Amino acid sequence: MYTLNHEQNRITPIAVKTFSELGFTERKHLQEWLAHQPDALGEELLIIQKEFDGFDDTRERLDLLALDKDGNLVIIENKLDDSGRDVVWQAIKYASYCASLTKLQIVEIFQQYLKRYEPNQEQEATQLIADFLDAPDLDEVKLNLGNSQRLMLVAANFRKEVTSTALWLLGQGISVQCFKVTPYVLGTQLLLNIDQIIPTPEATELMIGINAKEAEEKTTEVVVKSRHNVRLAYWEKALEVFHNSHCSLFNNISPGKDHWLSAGSGVSGCPYNLIFLQKEIRVELWIAKAQGEENTFIFDYLESNKSSIETAFGDELEWLRLEGKKSCRIQYSHQAEGFNKERWSEWIAWHLEHMIRLEQAFKKPLQAAAQSRKTHSLPMGQML
Structure with missing residues (x-):
């Protein structure tokens, strides 16, 4: 990222920093940023839980759980300066756990989230979900159909084994997206850039076109x-x-x-x-x-x-x-x-x-x- 000096007709690079250098943490900062601004990931998402641990016989927690505009569950896993080797495996596990969630369970999960994190919200989870999905009521929609769960991985840097696995999963019809987040310092101002690197936006459009018929068969x-x-x-x-x-x-x-x-x-x-x-x-x-x-x-x-x-x-x-x-x-x-x-x-x-x-x-x-x-x-x- 560069600043542009119109008078001198020159560009100057902006200093790139790591989250660690700036004192930011995964749970307290990156997770909160995305929870309050989920459209930073390129689409409208409804966050329905943070640190979700509602899995039987395990103490594991997924960072953010969301719904997309088609009623699919979105598992969002955040890392800071390094994705680590196991982030894809971790996200896949969470997706498998979430695959069995019913509409009623999803509503209850969101209602618990509202009670804990948005106590001033007057509307119930059922109405908020229906409004988000542009439906007259929740009876009109289907949530979490089949194997429709999506994975979003967020980190400053992705290891080769992670990107390679993500690309392979895409080829198998699993929805995986990798977002590279980069902090910058410009004087006293902090900037954050979020780029979708897998798949690229152009590749996403192509895949949507190719899989349109299959997607239609999975709808209601x-x-x-x-x-x-x-x-x-x-x-x-x-x-x-x-x-x-x-x-x-x-x-x-x-x-x-x-x-x-x-x-x-x-x-x-x-x-x-x-x-x-x-x-x-x-x-x-x-x-x-x-x-x-x-x-x-x-x-x-x-x-x-x-x-x-x-x-x-x-x-x-x-x-x-x-x-x-x-x-x-x-x-x-x-x-x-x-x-x-x-x-x-x-x-x-x-x-x-x-x-x-x-x-x-x-x-x-x-x-x-x-x-x-x-x-x-x-x-x-x-x-x-």
């Missing part, structure tokens, strides 16, 4: 297809009932395969949604304009009229401002055996009744909120 395609067919059938029946009712919201809406069905509310970016899940059904107003501040403005306006809106609806609603996210949501849910076709007429009747009530409760307040957002002439708490 059959499960997803089945769920899609169930949802499509439900929405077909539901829309038939809606079209024969005095609720006109969904008159021009076609059935789909998603767990949701949207209809316009008359305010752009704020649709009404019908939600159909395996264990829950609900109706909701989704506030999802392009700008996050618009969404929070409308949500806050509506919430300031919470009492009158809930009185008009006839029950208490869930007000989800969703801090840190762009959209907001106001919903009413009901526990249901969604995929039990014998009770579909019951769930459809529930959807129809509560969507009618939701629209009636929000129609005027939502228009007033949108107008207030445009003109700022209406005080919060006053409806048209």
